[in-house]
Amino acid sequence: GAVVSQHPSRVICKSGTSVKIECRSLDFQATTMFWYRQFPKQSLMLMATSNEGSKATYEQGVEKDKFLINHASLTLSTLTVTSAHPEDSSFYICSAGQRGESQYFGPGTRLTVT
């Protein structure tokens, strides 16, 4: 299957700072990338959908000014958590896909805000 990477795998930051997470499709060009959030022992919650070169579409209840998404190329999307607070601590996972093809997920990023 296709490979999607995320960086970093773990990050600890102080409250009030911003954190950037990168998602890359390594062996295919992803027309669409998705960002999910997952709390312990819960399902994945879709945060936003991003298409290369256009603004991300955010799900209801997700603050677009807090979770900035950039999809600058067909292989790279970034999620920036701005002014992070402890309640933003979570497991963030990206996925990448092409039209008509399955989505492939990255390994996830564990964010801890102290």
Place this chain on the structure above:
Amino acid sequence: QQQVKQSPQSLIVQKGGISIINCAYENTAFDYFPWYQQFPGKGPALLIAIRPDVSEKKEGRFTISFNKSAKQFSLHIMDSQPGDSATYFCAASKAAGNKLTFGGGTRVLVKP
């Protein structure tokens, strides 16, 4: 509103047994139904997927059964192994590559 309902929440099965996980959906526009396997601290991995024009699809020990009229689909894991112990998620979307709606997940424990 939970559009994809998954059951059971957890499942314990003996090695060599069959694990069965069920999902039901509401949105008739859904046209693509994948299953993902997730180990703790890792991202989900695609296991197998089905479209509603077939009633069953098998890949190795994993089989999806699909009932379009009942809006239900299920995953069967044959000859379950301890290495299959993981959380399994069903999902649905309007087409492959579109955004996915996930079920709540099933934690499977295979006892040796």
